[in-house]
Amino acid sequence: MSGPRVVVFPSVAELGSTLAQLVSSRAEKALSTGESFSLGLSGGSLVSILSKELPAVPSLDCSRWLIGFCDERLVPFRDPESTYGLYKSQLFEKINIPEDRILAIDPSLPVQECADDYAGKLSKAFNTEQIPVFDMLLLGMGPDGHTCSLFPDHPLLQESHRTVAPISDSPKPPSQRVTMTLPTVNAARCVVFVTTGGSKAPVLKQVLEGGEGPALPAALVAPGRGELFWLVDEPAAASLTSQVERPGPGAKL
Numbered sequence: 421m422s423g424p425r426v427v428v429f430p431s432v433a434e435l436g437s438t439l440a441q442l443v444s445s446r447a448e449k450a451l452s453t454g455e456s457f458s459l460g461l462s463g464g465s466l467v468s469i470l471s472k473e474l475p476a477v478p479s480l481d482c483s484r485w486l487i488g489f490c491d492e493r494l495v496p497f498r499d500p501e502s503t504y505g506l507y508k509s510q511l512f513e514k515i516n517i518p519e520d521r522i523l524a525i526d527p528s529l530p531v532q533e534c535a536d537d538y539a540g541k542l543s544k545a546f547n548t549e550q551i552p553v554f555d556m557l558l559l560g561m562g563p564d565g566h567t568c569s570l571f572p573d574h575p576l577l578q579e580s581h582r583t584v585a586p587i588s589d590s591p592k593p594p595s596q597r598v599t600m601t602l603p604t605v606n607a608a609r610c611v612v613f614v615t616t617g618g619s620k621a622p623v624l625k626q627v628l629e630g631g632e633g634p635a636l637p638a639a640l641v642a643p644g645r646g647e648l649f650w651l652v653d654e655p656a657a658a659s660l661t662s663q664v665e666r667p668g669p670g671a672k673l
């Protein structure tokens with residue numbers, strides 16, 4: 421993998437429209453040679469950014485997309501903390517993604533069984549007993565450098581076999597979650613971090629330019645054979661001194 425492309429935008433709105441264009445272009449590429457476009461979604465602020473911008477892409481056809489979740493909270497879908505629930509109301513109802521092509525967890529299961537069940541859903545959908553290779557994963561990063569539900573100094577960072585794992589002690593509530601593991605994240609063809617806001621500036625510098633102590637979870641994302649993008653806004657990029665890109669309005673990545 422070549423190094424990450426760090427792309428800085430003046431505003432979240434400009435970041436969001438470029439993100440939507442990037443998703444759409446990778447979907448076209450996947451569908452030009454294959455049966456589907458597999459996209460993994462994260463929660464947090466990504467929900468509103470994607471839900472605002474993706475439906476605005478002209479003639480977007482999501483009928484052959486396959487949607488998975490990079491992580492999910494173990495709460496009922498109607499709970500405002502449910503990432504699936506938020507995407508269902510804010511995005512899925514605005515695009516033509518068939519319900520049976522959205523791979524959601526079964527939140528009625530205990531967390532270990534839920535993770536095993538979700539791993540099975542991915543295995544079936546990707547028709548593999550190995551690691552499912554997503555065309556694209558969209559990730560966020562917390563102010564502590566977590567991504568998915570992989571948190572600093574957590575044993576899950578060492579997981580090298582399971583594709584999906586449970587966590588019951590998430591420092592970010594809700595405490596019970598299911599998360600993709602690093603082997604699954606790093607198997608993807610394209611990984612895109614979306615990070616905005618000044619509160620992320622210190623941790624973004626540490627992740628991209630190094631710092632004290634063990635590598636933070638977001639710094640462990642390095643897709644072996646895939647592309648890695650960091651789409652950030654100026655406030656989040658404020659502490660960076662390394663090479664970044666600042667595309668003109670409407671530029672395509």
Ligand SMILES: O=C(O)[C@H](O)[C@@H](O)[C@H](O)[C@H](O)COP(=O)(O)O
Pocket residue numbers: 462463464465466491492493503559560561562563566567568569592
């Ligand atoms: O469901 C979750 O909690 C997310 O998947 C989580 O990993 C999120 O991406 C980060 O916490 C960043 O969230 P923000 O972008 O809202 O800061």
